Amino acid sequence: MLDLSLPLGLRDLTPDHSAHLADLSARLHEVFAGFRYRRVLLPTLERLEVVERGLSSAALAQVLKFVEPGSGEVVAIRPDITPQIVRLYAARPDALPDPARLCYDGPVLRAREARAGRPREVYQAGVELLGAGGASADAEALVVLRRALDRVGLDQAVLEVGHARFAGAVLQAAGLGPSLRAEAEEALSRKDQASLGRLAGKARGDRAARRVMPELATLYGEGALSRGRRVAEVVPAAAQPLAELEAALRLAARRGVREVEVDLGEGRGLGYYTGITFAGYAAGAGSAVASGGRYDGLLARFGRPGPAIGFAVDLEFATQALERRSPRKARRVRR
Amino acid sequence: MSRVASGELLSVAIPKGRLLSEASALFERALGVSPKNLLENTRKLAADSPEHGLRFISIRAADVASYVEHGAADVGVAGLDVLREEPRDLYEPLDLGIGRCSVIVGRPRNARPLPRGVAPRVATKYVNLAARHFARKGVPAEIILLHGSIEVAPSLGLADLIVDITETGETLRANGLVVEETVLEVSARLVVNRVALKLHAERLRRLVESLRSVSEA
Numbered sequence: 001m002l003d004l005s006l007p008l009g010l011r012d013l014t015p016d017h018s019a020h021l022a023d024l025s026a027r028l029h030e031v032f033a034g035f036r037y038r039r040v041l042l043p044t045l046e047r048l049e050v051v052e053r054g055l056s057s058a059a060l061a062q063v064l065k066f067v068e069p070g071s072g073e074v075v076a077i078r079p080d081i082t083p084q085i086v087r088l089y090a091a092r093p094d095a096l097p098d099p100a101r102l103c104y105d106g107p108v109l110r111a112r113e114a115r116a117g118r119p120r121e122v123y124q125a126g127v128e129l130l131g132a133g134g135a136s137a138d139a140e141a142l143v144v145l146r147r148a149l150d151r152v153g154l155d156q157a158v159l160e161v162g163h164a165r166f167a168g169a170v171l172q173a174a175g176l177g178p179s180l181r182a183e184a185e186e187a188l189s190r191k192d193q194a195s196l197g198r199l200a201g202k203a204r205g206d207r208a209a210r211r212v213m214p215e216l217a218t219l220y221g222e223g224a225l226s227r228g229r230r231v232a233e234v235v236p237a238a239a240q241p242l243a244e245l246e247a248a249l250r251l252a253a254r255r256g257v258r259e260v261e262v263d264l265g266e267g268r269g270l271g272y273y274t275g276i277t278f279a280g281y282a283a284g285a286g287s288a289v290a291s292g293g294r295y296d297g298l299l300a301r302f303g304r305p306g307p308a309i310g311f312a313v314d315l316e317f318a319t320q321a322l323e324r325r326s327p328r329k330a331r332r333v334r335r
Numbered sequence: 336m337s338r339v340a341s342g343e344l345l346s347v348a349i350p351k352g353r354l355l356s357e358a359s360a361l362f363e364r365a366l367g368v369s370p371k372n373l374l375e376n377t378r379k380l381a382a383d384s385p386e387h388g389l390r391f392i393s394i395r396a397a398d399v400a401s402y403v404e405h406g407a408a409d410v411g412v413a414g415l416d417v418l419r420e421e422p423r424d425l426y427e428p429l430d431l432g433i434g435r436c437s438v439i440v441g442r443p444r445n446a447r448p449l450p451r452g453v454a455p456r457v458a459t460k461y462v463n464l465a466a467r468h469f470a471r472k473g474v475p476a477e478i479i480l481l482h483g484s485i486e487v488a489p490s491l492g493l494a495d496l497i498v499d500i501t502e503t504g505e506t507l508r509a510n511g512l513v514v515e516e517t518v519l520e521v522s523a524r525l526v527v528n529r530v531a532l533k534l535h536a537e538r539l540r541r542l543v544e545s546l547r548s549v550s551e552a
Contacts, residue, residue: 158533158534158536160533160536190425190426190427190428191426191427191428191527191532192427192428192430193428193429193547194429194430217428218428218540218543218544220532220536220540221536221537221539221540221541222536222537222540261533261536263533263536279533281530281533281534282530282534283530283534285530286405286406286530287424287529287530288530288533
């Protein structure tokens with residue numbers, strides 16, 4: 001009998017749902033265009049060499065790779081669009097002078113389901129600001145994301161900011177060996193304060209850093225910044241990341257984005273973030289509706305060094321949140 | 336700071352059975368509200384405590400992690416055995432220190448050791464924990480999934496070993512089994528939905544802190 005089922009973890013989007021996604025992406029791109037981001041269309045296949053430059057080894061294991069029959073070259077279906085944008089930026093300095101503001105949308109694919117029932121193929125729309133660094137570019141990314149969420153009707157979404165190097169600075173100062181360090185990062189990703197305390201007891205580094213290490217799991221909610229400052233007082237290496245975060249928040253507030261949550265214990269992304277990281281969360285969506293961060297190390301790996309920041313909106317999770325809004329709110333923002 | 340209305344109730348999944356009384360006592364000491372009493376006084380599956388901003392729902396212990404992971408509950412109480420058997424995308428901010436027990440490898444007291452190189456057959460409901468445990472030791476075990484009465488499997492000739500949970504070891508002894516080694520020390524954890532923690536950061540931080548203050552052993 002003819003089997004019409006799809007490979008595991010893939011699905012079709014029916015006309016209504018497809019229309020929601022397309023409409024959402026179109027409105028996001030209106031906002032992106034308003035900030036002078038220009039759209040690029042990129043292929044779904046890349047050489048593995050390009051894809052792996054942008055990923056941690058754990059993330060690389062999740063990439064669907066195969067050998068091209070003709071050339072014998074290993075290619076991958078993109079798990080992430082950011083490294084492709086960086087490849088384009090590095091390859092075409094003639095067409096893309098600094099700073100380059102680019103936006104995109106399209107599907108990305110993972111080799112396995114993140115967990116049972118989650119789709120492997122995810123539609124994203126995002127922006128990348130390449131060749132621009134510092135607080136001003138950080139604030140721009142936060143402002144564009146806030147405006148984009150507001151524009152599509154996710155004005156209730158919470159915007160949260162952290163920093164990729166803050167927790168790492170504390171773990172580094174605490175002096176954990178590689179395997180304890182990996183355990184500590186895993187515990188921190190679960191906000192498992194007790195395990196962090198146990199691991200701090202086995203660490204051999206700075207005493208003050210070991211003492212504050214478990215607090216990394218609690219640096220969210222009201223007063224997160226001031227509690228973070230107290231951590232930075234005893235771990236000097238954490239002060240610079242915190243200063244970068246606060247500078248970005250000050251500038252974003254001056255540009256009208258004042259309601260921002262802080263979590264200094266949140267790790268994000270596929271392993272290339274070096275500066276502020278941020279995400280949007282909305283009721284009704286199973287995971288973040290958007291996430292991004294600064295990745296100043298990645299461009300050099302492609303041969304055109306420079307700072308960069310960007311984010312992607314997950315069109316599926318954003319649509320989930322929009323479809324599950326209460327009817328009254330939905331009417332209010334319908335255009 | 337948050338854009339989310341603070342008026343809505345946060346839902347807490349309370350496990351039925353073994354953990355109910357102890358979990359309830361923790362909430363009572365931390366907040367002055369007993370989910371057990373609230374839930375016993377209603378015939379519904381949910382009981383509200385508006386003054387604490389909480390709604391307690393009564394869930395089978397093995398299902399709490401699923402409810403919280405998928406957002407049907409914001410917070411829950413779940414055993415570490417459940418959380419490690421099937422890894423979940425959850426925050427686990429607090430070891431509640433209740434429901435202490437162990438996942439162990441048990442073998443018949445008088446069993447002769449298996450000839451060298453023979454893969455043991457292991458009966459368990461923890462197929463992933465058991466497979467990981469024997470893989471780490473480099474032992475090629477054959478894992479057999481059972482849904483109950485694990486401890487009788489060796490005497491009925493189904494398995495050489497079992498991997499099962501035990502609090503006192505009494506059931507094991509009654510079935511002629513001894514503990515060979517411990518796979519996992521278990522206690523109940525407070526689990527929190529990943530998006531809920533972001534949408535209600537301060538309320539959930541305070542809930543975690545007040546439970547922490549009464550659960551620290």
